[in-house]
Amino acid sequence: MKILLVDDHRILLDGLRFLLQSGEEEAEVSTASSVEEAWDMLRKDPPELVISDISVPKVGGIAFAKQVREHYPLIKVIFLSMHEQPHLVREALATGAEGYVLKKSAHEELLKAVKEVMGGALYFSNEIHKILVQRLRFPEDEKILSQREKEVLNLIFEELSNREIGEQLHISERTVETHRKNIYQKTKTNSLVGLLKFALENNLVSGLN
Amino acid sequence: MKILLVDDHRILLDGLRFLLQSGEEEAEVSTASSVEEAWDMLRKDPPELVISDISVPKVGGIAFAKQVREHYPLIKVIFLSMHEQPHLVREALATGAEGYVLKKSAHEELLKAVKEVMGGALYFSNEIHKILVQRLRFPEDEKILSQREKEVLNLIFEELSNREIGEQLHISERTVETHRKNIYQKTKTNSLVGLLKFALENNLVSGLN
DNA sequence: AATGATATCCGTGCTGGTGGGTATTTTTTA
């Protein structure tokens, strides 16, 4: 069984390779520490399974998973991430990934996830399960930002003024203000600071990290 | 040689244990996923070396290192962290740690660090070295916020208005404004967003993480 | 004694963001 591991922390990659190869299955594990590298390797020699981090510099694990799903729908995908924020988890699972394991889990759990997923099932850590259930019970929290709103949010965190954002997006400053209002409503925040905290906690902005 | 590993990601711990034990040295590796747990284990059976993450929930790896240094000055400490922000690195090394290895490094580098440190030397990843050199060349960047300014910054981060901050600290709103001005100058930022980004990058605020 | 950093206080006026609306067009979804 061929597995491709993607994570920007080499040390984790090296450790994981050991772990996976020590599992009873004869696993052939290759590793990549960036999405670009991973994509190259995947095209040259498609694996059966991709295990990817989410917070990978630049492109990000979620975008990578989408790409994989689109071009190689048969390849299974498991996310291995430290993040357990509802919004992020939801976005990740919306790519159609077969698994989501938290980094704080024991390694046995990852091995189990691999086995389950390769057997055709899905596997999620307990915490992720809870989020899915929570989602059923409180669907009103579902409201996620639209694409445009995300763009505006990111430009806000580029320290641009509303006028500048308008110019950048070729829309009126008034429209930017409207977007801003809607963002505040959807995120239930009412100050720039609160918004920033929310955005960081939910990985909605691409600065930092 | 007894080694204590501290990190809140179990999977990383499991992988690292493999890596360290596969190194030629006969290493006896124990692991802890919280500072409290680590401290218990350390007291019961003191290791020669502690390898700790920095962003451990609640207490944090830096505080833990200080504690270890104070009560067991002979135990060597190596930080294994993803963070490479100058302020944070400086704070970490100020504890007197013998090493600082980035998680994005290859595992060979960690083994090398262990060997060097146990041999009585220090070991830092290249990126960390650069920060130390940079520090020598541009000491003017050292200017850190005063205690009062840090308090104000934290309250800003609590989403308080200047008026509320004034009440909280029993000072005039004007004074808060002055502090704010000085903070902006020192951090070379000129917007709330920029300031918050700076604060987060340099761990000046106690929210989040 | 002089210096620099810290901390405190005050007034004024401008501007950008906030919050209250309303409304049209396009796109997506059911």
Place this chain on the structure above:
DNA sequence: TAAAAAATACCCACCAGCACGGATATCATT
């Protein structure tokens, strides 16, 4: 194809934040 969501745009009133002026007191270091 009808309904819903997203994106666009505008008006107006309000005020917090901030720039730009000032000012004084304390303390450690030089």
